[in-house]
Amino acid sequence: MMSTRPPYPHVHQINVSDGGVPKLPVWEAKINEWGLEGDRQRNLKFHGGPDRPVKT
Secondary structure (H helix, E strand, O other), X not given: OOOOOOOOOOOOOEEEOOOOOOOEEEOOOOEEOOEEOOOOXXXXXXXXXXXXXXXX
């Protein structure tokens, strides 16, 4: 079976939330030193911070 994914790294979808779920798709978002603009975590003891997936 042939894959429909491109053979190079790509972004499939960007999702943001004002805290919690649902995370909703957006067309574009800026990444700054604090993470993805428009995306927030309510419980920073367990979520978010400088050691999380999105970094600049």
